[in-house]
Amino acid sequence: MCSIEDVPNEVDVKIKSITKKCIKCKSTPTILIRHSTYCKQCFQHAFVGKFRKNMDKLRSVNSKGEKVMVGFSGGPSSSRAMLQLLSDYNEVLPNEISKKPLFSEVLVCHIDESSIFGLDDSDDHDVILSQVEQVAQNYNYSFIGLQIDDIYSPDYTSNGSYNKVLEVTFDKSKQQDIDELHAKICQQETSTKKKLQSLLDGVSKFTAKEDLAWHLKQCLLINTARKNGCTKLLLGDCSTRLSIKIISLTSKGRGFSLPLETSGLNSSFGDVTIVRPMKDMLSKEIGIYNKFQGFEATIISSLTSMMPPKSSIDRLTEEFIVKLERDFPSTVSTISRTAAKLTPPEFIDSDNRCIICLMPYQKDDKIWQSRITVMTTPSSSTIVKIQNSTSENSIINSSTCSGAATCCSSDCCTSKDLNICSLTDFLCYACRINMRDINSITLPPYVSEDVQKRSGRENLKKSIEEYFLNDDD
């Protein structure tokens, strides 16, 4: 297929004479960012300016001294630069009596993910952790060090003591109905580490593994911020990282929640607002800044570090964008600008939030999916179920689930396992796709708590459904 206007405009950029000047002060430049050259001072000035601009937006919204939490990955990363920038920004010099710091207190939270790749027993591990803690202490910020498997502890549920997990199994031999999941809420007397391990071992593809790991981490961060009374959670995603995220989220079918997941200011979690003040800086700029600041490099690996590009969608997208940016230096900024023009979903309440990724989803995408990807023929046995998937399924669900749910709400059978038949109803499109790559996994209490609440509500709704007024009536 031929197409029009394929070539982005940068190809026409002419290479000008080598004797370039710093675009600000006309002195000899040392740094090239996209098409502009800077000297060291002007670069740093412009870099800090981008950060201040994003922080100033917060000032107008809320001028009271708030508590804020910084998500700190620990590496020579954008979050490292962010700590420095934040400290500079929040500092009040003794002579500035009238000025108030924007934040009354800064907490630094680091989540140790090494147990995901089995590195937590290595010798370097403790050294790295103490280095990470040292960084926070250098700024006199209180440090919260967590393990990724802490999400399995009952502390991170909304009632604070819910301890049941959700066991989900997917029978791959039943290829006809690839979205059928078996799920039960149950008590597991194993360590949080073992539970996390069972999650990771039960997922066969890296794409789904990375997704789940991120959802757990995000939930852990938000809950920690909430527990510590922080109203803002600062994340260090830079524009390079965000543009990779935009393309990979699109590729994973997360277009609906994408504007939220990549926005500079996401207040969809209510009491905790996620802020990304580094969203306008390229990873190259951050690298240069960190080098000028003399920040030492600590290597924090991720799930697909050192893996070939085709090992996961995130990894492939990273490779794709980084390569493209090398040849077409406006790729990253164009992607970020495009995504910033998309509008986030409007109505978000607990009923249309995915229980795993906590993002809002569209309710009717299941029907859409079954229409455009036909899995059965009229002669095959399961046809009735698929064709009437919406109505039939709900009948099955209500008849089998209602007994258990009402029973459990009265707390008479807390020891019994609760089977959930309609788990896919509580999942967003992309999380449902992820579930195709699992065998058997254990999801943390924050998920099971929500499932129990929601299935109770669904049953309640079904019993009064006939009285609801429809627009068609």
Place this chain on the structure above:
Amino acid sequence: MKLQEKVIQLRKLNLELDFWLDHLEPNLVAAYRSEIDEDFWGRIVKIDRVFGSGGGDNYVTEWSISFFPYDSKRSSLSSNRLELEDIPYGIVSVPFKTDKGFKRNTMVRLCVICNKERAIVKRPKTGQQVCRECFYYVFETEIHNTITDNKLFKKGDKVAIAASGGKDSTVLAYVMKLLNQRYQYGLDLFLLSIDEGITGYRDDSLETVKRNQQQYELPLKIVSYSELYGWSMDQIVKEVGLKNNCTFCGVFRRQALDRGAVILDVDHIVTGHNADDIAETILMNILRGDIARLPRCTEICTTGDGSIQRSKPFKYTYEKEIVMYAYFKKLDYFSTECVYSPNAYRGHVRTFIKDLESIRPSAIIDIIHSGEAFEVKEGVKLPIQGVCKRCGYMSSNELCKACMLLEGLNRGLPKLGIGKNFKQKE
């Protein structure tokens, strides 16, 4: 020797299996005695093509076949040879272990949909293993669902199928005719082809379209660039060179299709754009920051003001499945890339999508799902759709792109209207 005893017991049962046991026993017994006939056991399965009168037949040979006493027609087997079609149905699994401890089962798989026929393809969209008939069924039904769910047509509509002779449009013509009959859409179908005037590409593919016309018994109309614009693509390339020539071709084709539709007096044009194309366009629009086209490119049906409707029934159909369908149905199509090759940037995106698809088969549908959910923020400036002063075709500028390009060509300024900084001259 337990095995031999069992064989004797088996013979006593009078199952008329002697012919099979006679044939199988020596080898099995020898293997138990560790006298392994490496030549026999070394080859598990092999497909031989035997050519004889009336074409070739596929034979499966070697030891795994020795374990079948009968073929699917219930006639007994005496040799180690079996025709591919005659392998009995039912999952037959043979676990084996290689030197490296690698375990797997070889199976004759059944179609996961009907559970009767033998699966012949792995569906690119779902990874399901399905038989030929079930593949046809799901392929056609998904297109039918797309058409009916989006209410693309009304009874009595006159519909032109944009036919290039390539795989997409050939399958589209075939499927449209088939569904029109099967589900009584009541459509009047036409074939509409554009002759861009590209020697060595379009002239050959148009021959295919002409054959399709006879095969499908549909009226055909061909409109050419030289007759509409006074310029053929070969002449344009001579003028503008190989860079940007796809811009001319694309812009002109869009209009040419509409003009052809007017000549045919149809209400609707269907094009062969498939799911891969749409996913690619979504990513392209994000990458080049085309916020105006981003929500528009996922629309299944587009209408200019008053002009003819245009839709994409293959919106959710994978390119690979279209090729499969054409292959199994033995459809006559033309498969050569355009001689004026596509550009590099889109090539990167295309490769990326192919790689995504190999990681996760549903990726193409997932991208379209994302694209459909995108909504542009209020207050973002979008170009206003107007009408071209010269030709009356919809346009976001005073002059439409086609008129602009044409003027450039006619005035000997072929760069007019290309790139970012063009000025429109009065």
